Amino acid sequence: MSESTYTAGSPTPVLSVSPVVLPAPGRAVDLEVRVSAPVTGSDLPVILLSHGQGYSNHLSSLNGYAPLAGFWAAHGFVVIQPTHLSSRTLSLDPDHPEAPLYWRSRAEDMKHILDRLDAIEAAVPQLLGRLDPSRVAVAGHSMGGHTASLLLGARLTDPHDGTEVNLAEPRIKAGVLLAAPGRGGDALTAFTAENYSFFSTTDFSGMTTPTLVVAGDKDTSAHLTVRGAEWHTDPYFLSPSPKSLLTLFDAEHGLGGISGYDVAETTDENPERVSAVQWLTWAYLRSELYPGDSAWQAACDTLTAGPGPLGRVESR
Template structure:
């Protein structure tokens, strides 16, 4: 799927991008204040917003506001404001392992995104080039790997807090659509022994209330054996097990890095493939464009381009 497969004006003229970091947001009760990166096109108004949640990975800095440039830059160059937090689970913070919520800080991650939405005024004040340019009625969330778990909670997935046994509902009504990239699937007997013992919050993951429109992106070679005994199909659970309008993009021969979305030329990518990254960039952009602007043809055009050539990179299925 090459750029030439799309209509000539769809991706050929990216807008220059402004990127500012760190923007520091006050976060009482959090171990440290919340730092975010804000990336936006230098022109245009009524800009939709994507909150992008990083994964964990093996690198020191990709799990922070400094990661995921292939996605953040592309989305911003094509009309979105992208806001990336550094979650408390990031290695860049070097927090004490005894910090409440460690090691993955699953609840705090979702609360970070809600805090960002609560403080959009502060973000505009810190980045004056953005003043008055955000469309706060058009907000999406995206996340890769552990970031996909974070995004799924904001989209309506539930779990039982392993510490107090309460059901956790962090669904965020201000978020209108989502993208889950190599996200974790269901818990229970689908988990590896390691995941069940070390990340017990995964055990009760439940997608039956995840009603917000969502694109699930999964690699058909993403076994994630440290987390699941199910193999690559585990990453399709957020699509299969959730109600409402959903789409599933399955990428052929893709592993957990989905070709290299977490950064440019990063060592942790086991399936480096620039063409696959380009497909993820374009299809995720197109999905969110159509979900946030009903009637926009971008999603259908992108799906047709994916499957239109002799060697498609993946397939798309949808349900309503």
């Protein structure tokens, strides 16, 4: 399945600026973001992209996920990528109460970005007046998928004080969860329940924002869950509609290599699969943010056309 199989128009040259530094009082360090945008166009929709974790030092930062950020920007989105406090690039105090994954701070980073879109425009003069703040989406891979799910309406109980946490962000109109964590409870390994206890109470019943869940059918994530690959489909099956699920055949946690080009920890490197993720996520967000846009239906039809499809889509 080549890029030319889909229809999204010709890619536009991309402007990428980093770091854009947003002062963040009370945060361990100021918030640094990368901003990628097409060099032309106005009233541009925005995608907030939350990085995952991993073995590499810099993929978990504003310097990761170039295959997604570059593609989305070349096809009409402004992509904003924060370096969360969980990033290896920051080397923060491991004894911080939220360390090492900083689940709450990650979601707060995204809210802070939305609060300061004017500052981002001012820091990147080529963007001034070109953003459409009424059309905002969030996307996240792995731990970034957990961050995105909280912004889309998923809830959990804070393991430190027992309070229910609601970080839903009404300014976000659609989302994409890429290999995101599923439910807690008996789905978790003992290691996860002990070391990442915030996963234990994840509840998707309030995740009402339209969302595309992307899962690999070989993504067992055995260090996190005892349920195998189906765990990553929980955000689809355990949340209210409208939702869509893209299941990628033979895909593992890297979904073919979305976190970066030629990444050693990608166990299922497959450029064709990455191309499918690029196009289908782009098409989904186009159609959600612009009602009546046919990109999503066209991409779904193309995915299943011909012999040997790369995956399947279901919706409810």
